[in-house]
Structures are given as structure tokens and as C-alpha cells.
Amino acid sequence: MALPLALSIVLVVSGLWTLIVWPPFLRRILKDPRSRNEHGAPTRFLKVHFMLITTSMILGAATLVIGIRTLAA
Template identity: 55%
Template sequence: MNIPAALAWVLILAGVWALLVWAPHLVRVSKDPRSKDEKGAMTRYFTMEFMKASTSMILGIATLVIGVRGLAG
């Protein structure tokens, strides 16, 4: 992959940022009382937050990989 080093670093930082922000968010959401109903089943709140966080983390990993491959040449 042929991208400038500065752009590769931006992609790496964006990927790391996504993981640093969304992973703790997912942990907080799992402990939130709104995440489970009276019976202990997961709620829509948890499902939506899980989907949002997991999608962002997957895209963050992809961005990180693209940045690392861009630096590697």
C-alpha cells in the first residue's frame, strides 16, 4: 500500500483512539442498570450500545491495520 507516512500515522492514531474510547464505553454500558430488565435479559438499550460500540471498534481495527500497512509500505 502506498500512502504518505503522515496519513498512515493519522490512520493509526484514529484506530487507536477508536479502541481506547469505545472499549471502556462498552464495559460501562454492560454495568449500566438500563442494560438488563427485571428478569436479567438484555434490553434494547444494551443491544443498540453494543452494536454502536462493536461496529466502531471493528472500523477502528480496520483503520489501524490500514495505517500500519501504509507505514510498512
């Protein structure tokens, strides 16, 4: 699939942004006292944030790959 150069660059930048921004947020969530209950088990707070971050990172990686592939085409 051929895209204009500017759109390919937007996809690459968007993918990189996602992969750079979310990991530090995940580290903060893991350190948050609301992430574990008094027995050390994960709470809903941790599970929901983990799923949101994981989904965002997967979509970011896919966006990056698509951007790189359109640049290479």
C-alpha cells in the same frame, strides 16, 4: 497503496484511539441499570449500544491495520 507518512500516522492514531476509548464505554453500558430488564434479559438499550460499539471497534481495527500496512509499504 502508498500514502504520505502523515496520513498513515493519522490512520494509526485513529485506529488506536477507537480501540482504547470504546472498551471502557462498553463496561459502563454493561453496568448501566437500563441494560437489563427485571428478569436479567438484555434490553434494546444494551443491544443498540453493543452493536454501535462493536461496529466502531471493527472499523477502528481495520483503520489501524490499513495505517500499519501503509507505513510498512
